[in-house]
Amino acid sequence: MRSPVPTPSAPRRPGAAALAGIGHSVPPTDPAEASPHTFPDGGTWRTEIPSVEGPEALAAVLKESSRLDVPVHRISQGSGVWMLTDDEITEMVDACAERDVELCLFTGPRGTWDIGAATRTDSGGAGLRARGHDGLAGCVEDALRGTALGVRCLLIADEGVLWTLHRLRATGLLPADTTFKVSALIGPVNPAGYAVYEHLGADSLNIPSDLTLAHLSEIRRASRAPMDLYVESPDDLGGSIRMYEAAELIRRGAPLYLKFGLSKSPGIYPYGAHLREHTLATARERVRRGRLVLDLLARHGADGGMSPLGSRLPGELRRFPTPEGN
Structure with missing residues (x-):
């Protein structure tokens, strides 16, 4: 793997010199808007490959x-x-441990897959949220089972x-070292919600x-919790491509996970063997896409x-304080 290159005081802005050469002014960057936060290791960003649906897809991603x-x-x-x-x-846990990669698995039943009709209306109802006690209990069961098998990150x-x-x-x-990742499908959109x-x-x-x-900067004034962001998002999340x-x-969102998603690609949840070829191709x-983003950052x-x-x-x-006093 390539070693990180020290960050210069001001990264080069795309096309800036050429535009200046023809008299086109480049908007100033306000250094005060840079996030003051980092991960505990001092880094400002990490990477994530999403939608890796089983051991075979994981092997394809690692290769x-x-x-x-x-x-x-x-x-x-x-x-x-x-x-x-x-x-x-267990196979996924072992493969990730061998490469020192964190494995994050989704928890439990979700509203969009059960019998609730509201999730299939234009409003979307309550979306992916766990419906009723049984939905909540199912998520708890998944968390207990996953962590017992060595999973240490739950979505x-x-x-x-x-x-x-x-x-x-x-x-x-x-x-105690289990981490919880909030899904993009209920992700907060304002500083108070994020906090x-x-x-x-x-x-x-x-x-x-x-x-x-600007929204990222606003959130960073309210919280230092790490942010996950699709640099390219799936179509059902908008299909945004923000590589540039x-x-x-x-700079605005640190500490930040750069997520390398994929637009113009049919959904694969819940995954099964009937989706195998598509899932492996999109995993690769x-x-x-991650390589393209890293190349842009380097340039x-x-x-x-x-x-x-x-x-x-x-x-x-x-x-928040818990009722148990922890």
């Missing part, structure tokens, strides 16, 4: 990341713990599930990819500041 020299800090999966056998989870799409799992972590019923998720136990939060750079903004997304292409002199590979913890965050 492609070696071939294209794409450093990977986190692998995430979207179908859920309950869509994998114990053997499959969550419900505020009640987040708070419940945080309480279980605080009391020791889940391992609330941090207090509920979130260790990183996937904000929607259509937030502006990567350097500024890091997500890694290639603009903004590829310094990456966290060391193997880094996964978020640092000290603020939490």
Whole structure:
């Protein structure tokens, strides 16, 4: 893997010299808007490959990341713990441990897959949230099963599930080093909402990819919890492609996970063998998209500041007091 290059005081802005040469002024960058926060290792950004739905897709991602020299800090999966056998989870845990990559699996039942008709209306109803006690309990069951098999990062799409799992972590019923990642499908869109998720136990939060750079700066005034952001988002999340903004997304949003998603690609959740060829092809292409982003950062002199590979913890965050007193 390439070693991080020290970040210059001001990364080169795309096309700036050529535009200046023909008298086209470039808007100034306000250095006061840079995020003051970092990961505990001192890095400002990490990488994530999402939608890695099983051991075979994971093997394809790891092979492609070696071939294209794409450093990977986190692998995430979207179908859920309950869509994998114990053997499959164990295989994924072992493969990620061998490469010192964090594995993040989705928890429990979600509203968009159950019998609730409101999720299929134009309003979307309650979306992915866990419906009723059984939905909540299913997420808890997935968390207990996943962590018992060695998973140490759980993806969550419900505020009640987040708070419940945080309480279980605080009391020791889940391992203390388990981290909770908030899904893009319920990601907060304002500073107050972002801070609330941090207090509920979130260790990183996937904000929607259509937030502006100013929105990132506003959030950073309210919270230092790590941000996850699709540099390219799936079509059902807007299909945004923000590769040319990567350097500024890091500057405004640090500490930040750069997520390499894929637009113009059919959904694969819940994954099964009937989607195998498409899933493997898109897994490899997500890694290639990552290489394109890293190349852009390098060309603009903004590829310094990456966290060391193997880094996964978020640092000290603020939490609401739990009823158990932790």
